[in-house]
Amino acid sequence: xxxxxxxxxxxxxxxxxxxQGFLFRRPTMAHTVLGSCVSVTFFAPxxxxxxxxxxxxxxASEYRLQDADYAPFKFVDTAIDTIIxxxxxxxxxxxxxxxxxxxxxxxxFVEEMSVGRRNVEMAFATLAEHGLRVAASNVGGERGxxxxxxxxxxxxxxxxxxxxxxxxxxxx
Amino acid sequence: xxxxxIVDDSxxxxxxxxxxxxDLFEADEAANGQExxxxxxxxxxxxxxxxxxxxxILMPVMSGHDALAGIRRLEQDARVAEACRTPAxxxxxxxxPGNMLRAQYESGAQAYVTKPFTPQTxxxxxxxxxxxxxxxxxxxxxxxxxKPF
Numbered sequence: 001x002x003x004x005x006x007x008x009x010x011x012x013x014x015x016x017x018x019x020q021g022f023l024f025r026r027p028t029m030a031h032t033v034l035g036s037c038v039s040v041t042f043f044a045p046x047x048x049x050x051x052x053x054x055x056x057x058x059x060a061s062e063y064r065l066q067d068a069d070y071a072p073f074k075f076v077d078t079a080i081d082t083i084i085x086x087x088x089x090x091x092x093x094x095x096x097x098x099x100x101x102x103x104x105x106x107x108x109f110v111e112e113m114s115v116g117r118r119n120v121e122m123a124f125a126t127l128a129e130h131g132l133r134v135a136a137s138n139v140g141g142e143r144g145x146x147x148x149x150x151x152x153x154x155x156x157x158x159x160x161x162x163x164x165x166x167x168x169x170x171x172x
Numbered sequence: 173x174x175x176x177x178i179v180d181d182s183x184x185x186x187x188x189x190x191x192x193x194x195d196l197f198e199a200d201e202a203a204n205g206q207e208x209x210x211x212x213x214x215x216x217x218x219x220x221x222x223x224x225x226x227x228x229i230l231m232p233v234m235s236g237h238d239a240l241a242g243i244r245r246l247e248q249d250a251r252v253a254e255a256c257r258t259p260a261x262x263x264x265x266x267x268x269p270g271n272m273l274r275a276q277y278e279s280g281a282q283a284y285v286t287k288p289f290t291p292q293t294x295x296x297x298x299x300x301x302x303x304x305x306x307x308x309x310x311x312x313x314x315x316x317x318x319k320p321f
Contacts, residue, residue: 001308003307003308004307004308007307117273117277120273120276120277121269121273124269124272124273125269128268128269133267133286134267134272134284134286135285135286135289135293136283136284136285136286136289136293136296136297137272137276137283137284138282138283138284138297138300139276139277139284140276140277141276141282145300146308148308155292155296156296157296157299157300157306157307157308158296158299158300158308159300159306159308160300160302168253168255168256169256
């Protein structure tokens with residue numbers, strides 16, 4: 001982490017909790033830890049703005065007891081809608097936004113369609129509905145991820161969390 | 173230097189990928205999925221497994237999805253531990269949800285990068301796989317993800 005902070009001087013740090021989303025105008029390093037949750041990053045360098053959220057569940061309408069108006073970033077679909085609405089309100093054109101998707105891990109033995117996979121599926125589908133292209137994704141698997149997003153460059157740094165070490169033979 | 177297997181039916185795309193990876197890997201090239209599976213099988217038999225596979229999807233003879241699934245079967249047959257399997261990045265111009273999901277949840281890719289790609293995006297994917305410098309450092313293990321799966 002220290003190396004990252006030295007590489008990005010003058011950046012604020014912001015930790016993203018579950019069901020939080022941020023839109024940045026000032027240089028910020030936003031970080032969070034993901035299991036089955038999903039984060040999507042939005043980077044619009046021409047407009048000097050970036051955004052990220054950390055959502056827990058795929059679709060707000062599947063959880064009618066929850067009011068998405070009060071927690072839009074809890075659900076992947078409403079999180080994307082909210083961020084896109086805030087970006088476009090600031091004059092950001094959709095074709096200027098670069099998106100990346102992270103998270104969506106599953107436990108080793110889960111039901112056929114894990115919540116992690118459904119979160120990612122919802123993220124890809126909702127972004128596609130808005131006509132947004134996913135430049136890169138790092139999703140699935142059985143391990144959690146820690147991610148740091150640089151709002152000034154759009155770079156994402158991912159560290160896979162350990163599930164216990166397996167010693168592998170060297171590759172030549 | 174570790175070895176990478178670059179699979180793409182476009183010579184120009186292979187050139188771009190090779191150029192981006194030149195400082196990190198020696199590379200073998202395949203122009204379709206079948207060639208990739210054959211090269212990977214030989215590497216396993218010679219006990220010189222690749223450190224990385226970069227795989228296109230739309231190719232003649234055999235698609236990237238089928239090739240990667242074939243590579244995972246070869247590793248399984250050779251009893252390569254899951255944690256020691258060769259990481260794979262799917263690198264494709266296909267940007268639809270179906271292909272991105274299939275690649276990472278079924279075919280066995282660890283990351284997906286959409287063409288046209290920048291070297292920076294490719295390096296981010298490599299760093300997440302510990303195949304390029306990861307400025308994150310090593311201190312992250314032991315953190316608790318958002319919630320139980």
